[in-house]
Amino acid sequence: SAVISQKPSRDICQRGTSLTIQCQVDSQVTMMFWYRQQPGQSLTLIATANQGSEATYESGFVIDKFPISRPNLTFSTLTVSNMSPEDSSIYLCSVGETGVGLGEAFFGQGTRLTVV
Amino acid sequence: SQKIEQNSEALNIQEGKTATLTCNYTNYSPAYLQWYRQDPGRGPVFLLLIRENEKEKRKERLKVTFDTTLKQSLFHITASQPADSATYLCALEREDSSYKLIFGSGTRLLVRP
Numbered sequence: 632s633a634v635i636s637q638k639p640s641r642d643i644c645q646r647g648t649s650l651t652i653q654c655q656v657d658s659q660v661t662m663m664f665w666y667r668q669q670p671g672q673s674l675t676l677i678a679t680a681n682q683g684s685e686a687t688y689e690s691g692f693v694i695d696k697f698p699i700s701r702p703n704l705t706f707s708t709l710t711v712s713n714m715s716p717e718d719s720s721i722y723l724c725s726v727g728e729t730g731v732g733l734g735e736a737f738f739g740q741g742t743r744l745t746v747v
Numbered sequence: 748s749q750k751i752e753q754n755s756e757a758l759n760i761q762e763g764k765t766a767t768l769t770c771n772y773t774n775y776s777p778a779y780l781q782w783y784r785q786d787p788g789r790g791p792v793f794l795l796l797i798r799e800n801e802k803e804k805r806k807e808r809l810k811v812t813f814d815t816t817l818k819q820s821l822f823h824i825t826a827s828q829p830a831d832s833a834t835y836l837c838a839l840e841r842e843d844s845s846y847k848l849i850f851g852s853g854t855r856l857l858v859r860p
Binding site: 635637662664671672673674676679723725735736737738739740741743 | 751781783788789790791792793796836838846847848849850851852853
C-alpha cells in the first residue's frame with residue numbers, strides 16, 4: 632500500500648493567482664497521477680506525472696494552465712495557474728500500478744480549491 | 748468513446764438491509780473493474796477489484812459481480828450499517844491505456860439507523 636500526504640487540504644484563492652499543490656508518497660512509485668473532481672462529478676484525469684520528463688496531459692488540459700513537477704519518485708506538485716472561479720474543484724493526487732489489473736489506486740485526501 | 752454510468756440518485760436504505768449499487772459501461776470490454784468508497788472531504792479508498800474472468804468477488808460484507816455480457820457490475824453491501832454511508836465509485840481501465848482509470852460519477856448510499 633501507499634500513504635499519500637497532500638497539502639494544502641483546502642484554500643480560498645483570488646482569481647488570477649496561482650496555487651501549488653504538493654503530493655508526498657511514503658514509498659517510491661513509478662506512476663503518479665493528478666485528478667480533478669468538480670462538485671457532484673466524477674474524477675477526471677488531468678495528467679500523469681513522469682519522473683525525469685515532462686508530464687503527459689489529457690485532452691482538455693494544458694501545461695501552461697496546470698504545470699506539474701516530478702523531481703523524484705516520491706514527490707510531485709501541481710500548479711493551478713491564473714485561476715478563475717471555474718477552477719474551483721477538488722484536486723487529487725494518486726499513485727498505483729493499476730496496469731492490467733495489478734492493483735488498486737491510492738489517493739491523497741484531496742485539495743479543495745475555491746476561487747473567488 | 749468509453750462511458751461509465753452509475754445511478755446519480757442517492758440510495759436510501761434501512762440499516763441491516765442489503766444495498767445494491769449498479770455500474771454499467773459501454774464501448775469497451777475492460778480486463779478488470781474496481782470499486783472505491785469516497786467519504787466527504789476525502790480521497791477515494793479502494794474496496795475491491797474483479798477481473799473479466801471472475802463472476803463474483805467477496806470481501807467481508809461486500810460482494811461484487813461482473814457480467815461482461817451485460818457490461819455491468821453490481822456492488823452489494825450486506826447487513827448494511829450507518830457507517831457504510833458514503834459515495835461508491837466504480838472504475839475501469841482506460842481503453843487507450845491499461846494503467847489509467849476512468850471513473851463513474853458515483854452513487855451516494857445513505858443507511859438509516
